[in-house]
Structures are given as C-alpha cells and as structure tokens.
Amino acid sequence: MRRGLLAPALLASAALALAGCSSDDDSGDDSSSGSGGSIKIGIKFDQPGLGYKDGDTYTGFDVDVATYVAGKLGYEPDKIEWVQAPSANRENMLSGGQVDMIFATYSITDDRKKVVSFAGPYFVAGQDLLVAADDTSITGPDDLDG
Numbered sequence: 001m002r003r004g005l006l007a008p009a010l011l012a013s014a015a016l017a018l019a020g021c022s023s024d025d026d027s028g029d030d031s032s033s034g035s036g037g038s039i040k041i042g043i044k045f046d047q048p049g050l051g052y053k054d055g056d057t058y059t060g061f062d063v064d065v066a067t068y069v070a071g072k073l074g075y076e077p078d079k080i081e082w083v084q085a086p087s088a089n090r091e092n093m094l095s096g097g098q099v100d101m102i103f104a105t106y107s108i109t110d111d112r113k114k115v116v117s118f119a120g121p122y123f124v125a126g127q128d129l130l131v132a133a134d135d136t137s138i139t140g141p142d143d144l145d146g
Helices: 002-021 061-072 087-095
Strands: 038-045 051-054 057-059 080-084
Touching: 038 061, 038 087, 051 061, 061 080
Parallel strands: 038 080
Antiparallel strands: 051 057
16 A cells, blocks of 8 residues: 555655746746656766666666656656756756756755755665775764764
C-alpha cells in the first residue's frame, strides 16, 4: 500500500513546489507549460546511478524521477533540457531562472527551506564518512573539527 501512494505523493509535492516557483512573466510564449514548451531541469552530471551524463545520454535515478514528474506536468522527454547543477550553485540557478527545478542529492535543512521550496524528499540516504581501514586517526565526527 505504501508503495502505491509514493508516486502520487511525490508528484503532488513536486507540482506544489513548481507552482511556487513559477514566474509572473506573461511573455506570451509557451515555454512555461507542457503544451509545446520545454522545461529546464538541473541534475548532477557526475553521479553514476543518480545523475550522470555520458555524451548526449543522461541516466540515473534522479533523471528517471525528473522525467516522470516532467511527464506528469505535460512535458515529453524530448522537451527536457538537462542542465548541470553543481551543489554550490543550486539556489542561484533556481532564483535566477536558469532551471525550473532541480533533482539531485541535497540535504533539506531549515536554512535552505528559507531560500528554496522542497518537494520531497523522494529518496532518503544516510550520510557517512569513509576512512581508509588502516587510518586510526579518525574515529568519529569530533576528530574532523579543525
């Protein structure tokens, strides 16, 4: 039952977030709707399995979710313009209109909620630190202070 509710819940969340990001610009072109225009979606290009660019091909979970949501909003896959969205530039890309939405690994924090609207999470993963097996100098977060 849970699984059957996940996709509609994600779609509704994404649609609400996109509605909040729409501009008041009434330029008369059709680029802001799925009825013939295109949509710019930011993803990471260097995360195999999530968002990855190989030549002209984009693959990964984020790409699949973004394609699904865009489809539900009326955009065919060939109307999606994939834009590289480095972590440090995401808020500026959204506020500056360089992208319509971003699908990429991004921790939801209270500070970030003040700047952008989130429509998720659609994937939850823990954050860990990997250390070489023979490195005993780092045993926990406190060892990273400084």
